[in-house]
Amino acid sequence: MIERLVTPVAIVGGGIVGASAALALRRMGLAVVLLERDFCGSRSSGVNYGGVRRQGRPMAQLPLAERAHRIWARLPELIGIDGEYVRSGHLKLARSEEDLASLEAYRERAREHGLDLEIVAGHAFRARYPWLGQRALAGSLSPEDGHANPRLVSPAFARAAARLGADVREQTRVDEVAHDGRDFVLRCGDRLEVRARFLLNCAGAWAGAIAERFGEPVPMTSGHPNMAVTEPLPLFMDVNIGVEGGGIYGRQVARGNCVIGGGQGYGLDAERARPAREAIFALLVQAAELFPELRHAHVIRSWSGTEGYLPDRDPVIGFSTTTPGLVHAFGFAGAGFQIGPAVGEVLAELVRDGATPTPIAAFSITRFTGAERAAQPAAAAPR
Amino acid sequence: MPILTRLAEHDRRPLRFMLDGRPCIGREGDTVLTAVLTEAERLRLSEFSGAPRAGFCLMGACQDCWIATETGECLRACTTFLAEGMRLLTDPGAAP
Amino acid sequence: MTASIRPVVVGAGPAGVRAAQTLVAAGLRPVVVDEAPAWGGQIYRQQPPGFTRPKRALYGFEVTRAKAVHAAMAAIRDRVDYRPHTLVWNAEGERLDLLSDGRAATLTYTHLILATGATDRVLPFPGWTTPGVYTLGGAQVALKFQGCGIGRRVAFLGTGPLLYLVAYQYARAGAAVAAVLDTAPFTAKLQAAPGMLRLPAVFAKGLWYLAWLKARGIPVRSGVRPLQVEGEARATGLLWREGTRERRVACDAVAFGYGLRSETQLADLLGCRFAFDALDRAYLPVRDAAGRTSVPHVYVAGDGAGVMGADAAERAGERAALALLQDIGTAVDGARALHLERELGRIQGFRRALERAFPVPADWAANVPDDLVICRCEEVRAGELRAATREAGAREMNRLKALTRVGMGRCQGRMCGTAAAEILAQACDTAPEAVGRLRGQPPVKPLPVALARHVEPEEVGR
Numbered sequence: 009m010i011e012r013l014v015t016p017v018a019i020v021g022g023g024i025v026g027a028s029a030a031l032a033l034r035r036m037g038l039a040v041v042l043l044e045r046d047f048c049g050s051r052s053s054g055v056n057y058g059g060v061r062r063q064g065r066p067m068a069q070l071p072l073a074e075r076a077h078r079i080w081a082r083l084p085e086l087i088g089i090d091g092e093y094v095r096s097g098h099l100k101l102a103r104s105e106e107d108l109a110s111l112e113a114y115r116e117r118a119r120e121h122g123l124d125l126e127i128v129a130g131h132a133f134r135a136r137y138p139w140l141g142q143r144a145l146a147g148s149l150s151p152e153d154g155h156a157n158p159r160l161v162s163p164a165f166a167r168a169a170a171r172l173g174a175d176v177r178e179q180t181r182v183d184e185v186a187h188d189g190r191d192f193v194l195r196c197g198d199r200l201e202v203r204a205r206f207l208l209n210c211a212g213a214w215a216g217a218i219a220e221r222f223g224e225p226v227p228m229t230s231g232h233p234n235m236a237v238t239e240p241l242p243l244f245m246d247v248n249i250g251v252e253g254g255g256i257y258g259r260q261v262a263r264g265n266c267v268i269g270g271g272q273g274y275g276l277d278a279e280r281a282r283p284a285r286e287a288i289f290a291l292l293v294q295a296a297e298l299f300p301e302l303r304h305a306h307v308i309r310s311w312s313g314t315e316g317y318l319p320d321r322d323p324v325i326g327f328s329t330t331t332p333g334l335v336h337a338f339g340f341a342g343a344g345f346q347i348g349p350a351v352g353e354v355l356a357e358l359v360r361d362g363a364t365p366t367p368i369a370a371f372s373i374t375r376f377t378g379a380e381r382a383a384q385p386a387a388a389a390p391r
Numbered sequence: 392m393p394i395l396t397r398l399a400e401h402d403r404r405p406l407r408f409m410l411d412g413r414p415c416i417g418r419e420g421d422t423v424l425t426a427v428l429t430e431a432e433r434l435r436l437s438e439f440s441g442a443p444r445a446g447f448c449l450m451g452a453c454q455d456c457w458i459a460t461e462t463g464e465c466l467r468a469c470t471t472f473l474a475e476g477m478r479l480l481t482d483p484g485a486a487p
Numbered sequence: 488m489t490a491s492i493r494p495v496v497v498g499a500g501p502a503g504v505r506a507a508q509t510l511v512a513a514g515l516r517p518v519v520v521d522e523a524p525a526w527g528g529q530i531y532r533q534q535p536p537g538f539t540r541p542k543r544a545l546y547g548f549e550v551t552r553a554k555a556v557h558a559a560m561a562a563i564r565d566r567v568d569y570r571p572h573t574l575v576w577n578a579e580g581e582r583l584d585l586l587s588d589g590r591a592a593t594l595t596y597t598h599l600i601l602a603t604g605a606t607d608r609v610l611p612f613p614g615w616t617t618p619g620v621y622t623l624g625g626a627q628v629a630l631k632f633q634g635c636g637i638g639r640r641v642a643f644l645g646t647g648p649l650l651y652l653v654a655y656q657y658a659r660a661g662a663a664v665a666a667v668l669d670t671a672p673f674t675a676k677l678q679a680a681p682g683m684l685r686l687p688a689v690f691a692k693g694l695w696y697l698a699w700l701k702a703r704g705i706p707v708r709s710g711v712r713p714l715q716v717e718g719e720a721r722a723t724g725l726l727w728r729e730g731t732r733e734r735r736v737a738c739d740a741v742a743f744g745y746g747l748r749s750e751t752q753l754a755d756l757l758g759c760r761f762a763f764d765a766l767d768r769a770y771l772p773v774r775d776a777a778g779r780t781s782v783p784h785v786y787v788a789g790d791g792a793g794v795m796g797a798d799a800a801e802r803a804g805e806r807a808a809l810a811l812l813q814d815i816g817t818a819v820d821g822a823r824a825l826h827l828e829r830e831l832g833r834i835q836g837f838r839r840a841l842e843r844a845f846p847v848p849a850d851w852a853a854n855v856p857d858d859l860v861i862c863r864c865e866e867v868r869a870g871e872l873r874a875a876t877r878e879a880g881a882r883e884m885n886r887l888k889a890l891t892r893v894g895m896g897r898c899q900g901r902m903c904g905t906a907a908a909e910i911l912a913q914a915c916d917t918a919p920e921a922v923g924r925l926r927g928q929p930p931v932k933p934l935p936v937a938l939a940r941h942v943e944p945e946e947v948g949r
Contacts, residue, residue, distance in 0.1 A: 047886050054889060159889040167879060178880075239457075239465075239897055239933060240438040242484065264438055276758070283929065285577060285584055289591070296937050304464045306933035308897050394619050394721060394740070398660045400538050400634030420535035425633045432721050433618050439866045443720055445618035447863065447902065449625035449632075450529055451522060452606040452750075454897035454933060455863060467933075469628075470522070472535070 011200045013175065015041045017359055018194055018204035020182050020218060022048030024162040024345060025337050026210030028352020030169035030176065031086070036360055040174050041202050042166065043194065045181035049162025052212055053345065055313040057235055057257060057269045058158045059248055060346045061098040062123055063150035064114075066322060068370035069347060070121040075366055076350035077152065083161070086349075087168040091161035092261060097247040098153035099128075099137070101144040101298075107252040111148040125150050139244045141298045148252075155248045155259045158345055165349070185221055187331055206333045206359050213316035215338030219373065223330040226339070226376045231317045232273035233342050234287040236310040240264030244301045256294040266302060268295045273312030281312040317341045318376070325351055325371040327358065329379035335359065336373055394428040394445050408477040409461075411485075417473045424449065424456050424468035433481050434458045434468050459483040492815050495520060495583065495594060497575050497753060498602035500528020501552075501797045502789025502804030504560045506600045509808035511563045513817055518568040518594060520575055520585065526560040528604055528789075529624060530797045532632055533557065545631050547656065548692055552797065577929035578756045581784075584929070590939045598784045598811045601753050602804055603791035607744035609902050610645075610851050610909070614716025616863050619740040623649045626742035627656065636662040638740025642725045644713055646671045646845040647746040651696040658703060665738040666706040668727055670745070670848045673709040682840025685833060706736070712854070716741055745847050747794045748905055754791075755927035757782055763920040766842055767793055769905065770924040776828045778807030779814075786810060799834040802827045852906075852913035861910065862903040864896020869910055876914040884923045887911050897933055900925045 017033055019026045022044030033040045042048070060080060062073040084090050102108035108129065115125040128136060129146035137147070170176040177200070184195040185207070192207040209218045216228040245260035256270035271287030288310055295302050318324065318339040328334035335358050337351050344351070350366065357364040373379075403418035410430055417426030424446050427434055433443035434456050446456030449469045456468040461478040494510055496503045499521035510517045519526075525533040531553040534545065546553040570587065577584035583599075585592045607622035614620065621629070621637045623645060629635045630653075640663040643654040654667045683690040700707055708729060717724035717735075724737045754772040755761065760781035761770040771793045778786040788807040789800035806827040809819045855861075857870030875881040875890040884907065887893055893907045894900030900907070904925050912919045 047883070050886065050889065163879065163890065238936065282579070282756075285579055285582075285593070285929075288577075288929070292934075292936050292938065302936045304462075305936050306465065306897075307930060307936060308933050309895065309899070309928045310930065311928055392721075392739075395629060395633075395635040395637060396639050396662070398630065398634055398636050398662060399540055399544075400534075402539075403537055420537045420633075422633060425629070425635055429635065437616075437866060442616060443618050444616065444863075445721075446621070447616075447625060448606055448622050449628040450606060451932070452898065453622075453863070453902045455902075457897070472524075 010198055013041055013200070013202045015039050015175070015202060015204045017041070017206040017208065018043065018192060018202050019208040019210055020185070020194070021210035021212055021215065022166050022176065022178065023051060023053035023210060023212050024049060024165055024348030025053075025340070025351050025355075026208065027162065027165035027169055028349045029208055029210060029337070029355040030174040030352075031165055031172065032353045032356035033359065034169055034172035034174050036356055038356070038360065040169070041204065042169065042174055042176045043180050043182050043196065043202065044166070044176070044178050047163070047178050048166030048176065049158070052313045052315045053162035053348065054159050055311055056158050056315075056342065056345050057233065057267060058155045058259065058345065059098070059250070059257065060093060060156050061150060061153035061248065061250070062346065063098050063100055063118070063125060063148065063153055064250060065343065067117055067121060068322065070118065070123055071367050072347045072350045072354070074122060075353070076347045079349040079353070080346070087161070087164040089160060089164050091156045091164060093154065093156035093161070094262070095152050095154040096259070098150045098250060099147040099247045100250045100252055101140070102146045102252050103143050104145070108146050110252055111146070115148060123150065137247070139299065139301050141300050143297055149247070153248065157261070165352075185218055187222070192333065206335065208355050208359075209334065209336045209338060212338060213314045215316060215336065219324075219336060222328055222334055224328060224373050224377050226318060226324060226373065228316045228318055228339055230275060231315050231342060232275055232281040232312040233269055233315065234271040234273045234283045234291060234310070234312055235267065235269040236283065236288065236291060236307045238266040238268070238302060238305045239308050241266060241301065241305055245299065249298070251298075256291060256298060258295065258299060266299070266305070270294060275314060279314070281314045283310040283312045315340065315342045320375070323371055324373045324376075325354065325368045326373065329374055329377060392432070393430055394432055395425060397429060406473050406475045408473060408475070408479065410479050411481055421473040422469055423458060423466055423471045423473050423477070423479065426473040427458065427468060427479060427481070431481060436482055492598060493596050494518070494598040494600065494811060495596040496600045496602060497583070498528065498604055498789065498791065499523065499526035499560065499571070500602060500604050500789060500800060501531065501556050502791070502800035502807075503528070503600070503602035504556050505801045505804035506602060506788055506808040507567050508559045508563055509805045510811065511566045513812050516566060516568065518570065518596070520570045520573050520583070520594070522572065522574050524572050526571070527553070527557055529628070531556050532628065534632055534634070538634065540634065549797070556801065574932055575753060576931050576934055578753045586934060586938065589935055598786070598815070600778075600786045600788055600804070600807050600811065601791055602789045602800070603750040603753060605747035605749050605790035605794050606901060608746045608748040608847070608905050610745050610848065610906055611855075611859055611861055612713040612715070613856065613859055614718070614722070615743070616860055617716050617718055617722050618720065619718070619722035620716055621740070621742050623647070623653050623742045623744035627653045630656055630660055636660065636740070637742060638722070638738065639663060640665050640738045641740045641742060642666045642668065642736055642738040644668045644670075644711075644725065644727070644741060644743040645745045646847070647744065648693060648841065648845070649744060651693060651700065653742060654700055654705070655696040658700065658705065664700070664705045665736045666708065666725070667700055668711045668713070669707070669709045669845075670711055670713070671709060671845050675846055676844045679840045679844035683837060683844065685840065686837040689837065712848070713743070746845060747790060749793060750791050752899070752927040752931045754780060754785070754787055756929060756931070757785055759785060759787075761924065764793055766839060768847060768919055776831070777810035777824070778803055779810055784814070795831070795834055795838050799831055802830050806831065852909040855910060861906050862893045862896060864898050864902075865892040867891050867893045867903075872907060872910050873914045876911060881911070882915050882922065884908055884911065884925050888925060894925045899928065899931070
């Protein structure tokens with residue numbers, strides 16, 4: 009016997025974006041059904057590196073990132089746990105004069121968006137970060153950025169949404185999506201049919217299929233960031249570390265484990281990913297060089313995930329141009345964890361108001377489909 | 392009182408090593424675990440609770456028997472043979 | 488045609504040695520990778536050079552088999568590429584990642600026989616992380632490999648054949664055995680006796696150990712429930728319940744275990760299909776009677792493919808090697824292959840009876856107190872596992888791991904995986920099968936950050 013649900017809003021994907029949207033919608037008093045094929049926050053949202061940073065993002069993302077920054081400050085109030093979130097600061101390292109010039113240029117541009125960064129160089133740099141290897145010459149510090157535990161944070165958004173009344177269905181794969189001229193009709197095998205006026209496409213690396221289904225193919229590719237964690241070590245790394253130009257990132261959690269990432273793993277199949285041996289080796293070499301404290305440490309686990317990347321590395325966020333009521337939010341290019349909660353709020357506003365005060369024009373799907381403008385939103389959702 | 396007790400194979404060449412700054416004597420063919428636990432009650436302290444640990448499976452599976460050296464390395468005590476002159480620490484965090 | 492065949496055997500216990508021997512007999516030159524410094528596996532582990540006890544003293548009734556396995560490997564030593572003291576820390580594609588003395592290397596294969604063995608199945612009880620508490624297998628290794636006892640006065644606890652064997656070995660070696668405490672009721676053994684008579688010699692050995700221990704006045708109890716290891720800096724005593732009575736024995740060490748669990752990480756990393764095995768109460772690689780897994784050219788043999796003991800391992804190793812030979816088109820003795828499969832079937836029947844005689848305590852999970860540490864690496868307590876189920880809806884092992892860190896530590900769930908699955912299943916009022924299994928992650932064991940990279944000559948030309 010098939011279960012039939014009718015709801016104003018259906019969300020496909022229980023990652024941090026979809027779950028945040030569900031939570032924001034419930035806080036507005038809107039009914040919502042969230043469909044997650046695995047467990048909420050068990051894919052990229054739950055296995056990412058855990059960086060919570062604004063620094064380094066393209067300018068267009070900074071308004072969203074600022075909005076997210078304010079949400080992260082209220083995490084326990086919103087989701088009931090602190091998620092090991094700490095504002096440790098985020099230090100982006102320069103390994104050459106060119107890197108430093110690039111960091112300085114970024115600082116100037118970011119300042120216009122209200123993000124204050126501090127360039128630390130010379131003796132001050134060595135004195136402040138004596139545990140960094142000699143290859144790091146200087147850094148750009150974003151004092152209020154930090155890191156959190158994605159394993160805990162992302163599922164907690166879904167639980168918080170469920171506590172506020174969201175109908176969260178885990179291990180529920182959406183097999184068919186259609187629009188009957190009025191509503192979206194989602195079928196999950198022969199178990200469940202959901203009809204909804206709005207559909208939020210938050211399906212991460214698998215969101216391209218839904219966009220394509222509604223005539224909006226995007227050139228999304230899958231990436232598999234490579235990550236590893238050491239055994240617990242005495243605390244030394246008091247800031248979340250990135251590197252200009254990429255290649256490696258690292259943070260130390262309160263229990264002492266150092267989480268390091270860099271390079272790409274590989275997709276085991278359509279759904280699962282593994283770290284790649286060459287990437288692990290490259291990561292270890294860089295980690296030992298950048299963090300000499302790790303020279304006697306052991307890696308105890310490594311992992312990867314599957315994340316969607318668009319060619320310009322910006323996400324798609326906003327209304328579909330083909331189908332009223334369809335809202336996309338995907339393609340976060342391995343950097344969706346920090347902005348996810350803000351994207352969720354934006355999606356909720358798009359559903360409720362048809363617009364959001366946060367600038368998202370840069371993330372329109374039209375930059376890939378060539379369509380001129382976003383479709384009109386569906387009629388405002390019933391309260 | 393030490394954890395392990397030697398029941399056989401007493402006649403092996405003695406090997407000197409240092410444990411927490413104290414000179415000790417093991418035997419050639421001892422694992423680090425054997426050498427330490429015939430002298431002491433622990434290999435390390437848990438990073439989280441601080442409780443003493445002295446290994447568990449003795450076959451390289453449980454990873455409970457890692458012990459620090461004075462130079463900051465970590466040895467899996469049950470699968471590493473004792474070598475003359477090793478300098479081992481059961482609590483590397485303790486003041487020297 | 489065999490020139491292009493590059494077989495690798497992982498593990499040099501009874502299964503790995505017999506597999507390698509069979510491949511050598513067919514003209515192949517296998518690589519044998521083993522973590523131990525010498526062949527023999529855990530059961531026939533050899534003592535280090537310079538130790539002088541005769542094999543009879545080390546292996547007891549199994550001395551003939553131990554000698555045979557040792558001799559088999561010694562005889563083919565020059566015809567295999569033997570890599571002792573070498574960990575396979577990752578398997579990906581048709582390559583194995585090796586680690587030996589801090590040096591990394593990669594090994595390619597065309598055919599792979601995994602004979603990775605087993606470790607003790609651990610069901611924690613209060614005080615189990617106290618110094619002086621070891622697994623039964625660990626207690627045996629201390630004696631066999633190092634000539635040491637885990638204490639002066641040792642209590643043995645749990646269930647399974649190893650319980651009586653190790654207690655006997657300790658007593659023989661001159662240690663005081665404080666007590667032998669079997670969690671299985673004596674009636675279970677009576678009911679299992681007919682099945683165990685399938686292997687009368689093995690059954691008789693078990694009875695003999697029991698009689699020997701009792702004859703020396705060593706307390707041997709059945710149907711016990713462990714309560715607590717006393718002591719903080721080290722074990723000083725053991726408390727247990729027998730019926731309605733609490734009992735105590737003074738001891739300075741405790742060895743415990745509940746049978747064995749297979750080491751299956753490499754099969755998992757290679758993508759072999761797993762299925763729940765009711766007898767082992769664990770997920771195991773799916774295999775045919777010859778040891779073929781669901782992944783072509785990957786075979787499993789011995790206790791790493793499901794616990795059946797050393798005699799079965801020898802046969803399974805040989806059978807898997809014959810399967811490999813069959814698969815590359817080499818003519819093999821079909822009658823021999825069939826004979827091996829029949830023997831394995833017979834041992835499997837005995838093993839079923841053993842499980843009845845030494846059942847894992849059915850009410851273990853229900854009786855675990857909330858403050859008991861289940862994961863000794865990360866010090867995750869039973870109450871945290873139950874809370875994750877109750878409050879965060881965890882009903883699957885990997886979810887439980889993500890939410891609580893159970894199985895996330897250095898040992899990757901080897902020690903806590905069984906226990907965590909039992910607790911999760913109990914908390915969800917379901918069977919262990921329904922909660923799944925922890926996914927394997929490389930490295931299989933800790934990997935030094937500062938490892939030296941060794942490039943194989945074969946790789947240079949690539």
